[in-house]
Amino acid sequence: MFIEKARLKKPNFLPYIILPILFLVFVLINYVFSAGVDTNAMIQTYITQFGKTPTFxxxxxxxxxxxxxxxxxxxxxxxxxxxxxTTSRDKIDWKRIFFSFFLWSSFTIVTTVLAYYSEPKEFILNFSWNKFLPFALIALVLVPMQTSFEEYLFRSQIMQGLGILSKTRWVPFVVSSVLFGLMHIANPEVGEMGYFVLIYYIGTGFFLGILTLMDEGLELALGFHAANNLVGALLVTTNWSALQTESVFISKALPSASTDVLIPVFIIFPILLILFSKVYKWNNWKEKLFGKLEISLNNDNNSHF
Known part of the structure; x- marks a missing residue:
């Protein structure tokens, strides 16, 4: 089991809260100081001064x-x-990471291309080899690091730590998902769409939490999160999003509550969960998401680190 496997020599909660507390304090301070500040205007200023890729x-x-x-x-x-x-398995399952990555990458690419050909007036073709290639090389390194940091923070440290503390699954599942969503509260998208967009971020947190608990590891969440941010950054950007990049397209479409928030959370994510459950033969959903944990006190001296 993923949470149980994370116990140290004793089921001590303290080692799991140091990094989350430091990061959440950083987010809180950033939010307080950014209150009343037009985040998008600030990003535009950086882009004007330094360019899109340095700002990225x-x-x-x-x-x-x-x-x-x-x-x-x-x-x-x-x-x-x-x-x-990372996982309850004996070793990290890279096939799971790549399957999740390529599944969501393929979906994102196909839907973006279809949107472009159905509503070409809503897009600006922004592609330039001189700008795109350096950005792509940088993004291939930085984006997986960024998304992996968030996964290890929320779906590993916070989820495992709260599981050990509460001896439940539902507490770390709910808390880590909500905190993941609230982490994005200072994003320019919130200023553009209002707090309603937090439904998307919190919904994504719940989706990634379900992936982690049902699959007993971070692999699927790591692959999905990396694909979502990397392919999104490479393929299409807007003039109001947090990451404004040297992407292939610039979307002129205004943010939509249904397209950007409701459809992903309540239609696409459930379909993906059904697909993953069929591929990896998930069962016992209630127990894995909301059941109690049995955290033993035995030393794990034979475990490999």
Whole structure:
């Protein structure tokens, strides 16, 4: 079991709260200081001064540093080990990561191309090899680091720590999902669409939490999250989103409550869950999402880190 496997020599909650507390304090401070500030206007100023790709690097850099620190912390300070922080399996299942990545990448590409050909007036063709290629190479490195940091923070550290503390599955499932959504509260999309868009972010948190608990590991969530941010950054951007990049297209469409919030959360994500459940033969949903945990006190001296 994914949460149970994360126990240390004793089921101690403290090693799991250091990084989450530091990060959530950082998010809170950032939100307080950004209150009343037009985040999109600030990003536009950076883009005017430095360009899209340097601005992209500046926005991604803190989370990428967080990812490096996260790996060092898990491996050497917490001594949990990357494998046990990632999966209940004996080793990380890279096939699961790539399957999830290519599934969501394919869906995103196909739907974007269909949208372009059905409503070409809503898009600007922005492609330029001189700008796209350097950006793509940078994004291929930085985006998986950024998304992996968020997955290890919310679906590993917070989920496993709260599971050990509460001895339940539903507490870490709900809390980590809601916190994941609220982390995005300072995004320009919130300023553009209002707090209604948090339904999408929190809904995505629940979707990723279900993937993690039902599949007993982070692999599917890691692949989906990386595909969502990377392919999105490479393929299409807007003038009001958090990541404004040297993408292939620029969308002129105004944000839509149904297209951008309701359809993904209440239609697409459930379909994906059904698909994953068929591929990986998930069962016992109620127990895996809301059941109690039995955290033993035995030492795990033979475990490999």
């Amino acid at each position: 690097v500046m926005l991604m850099f803190p989370l990428c540093v967080g990812f490096v620190f996260m790996i060092v912390y898990i491996q050497f300070l917490q001594q949990l080990g990357i494998t046990r922080a």
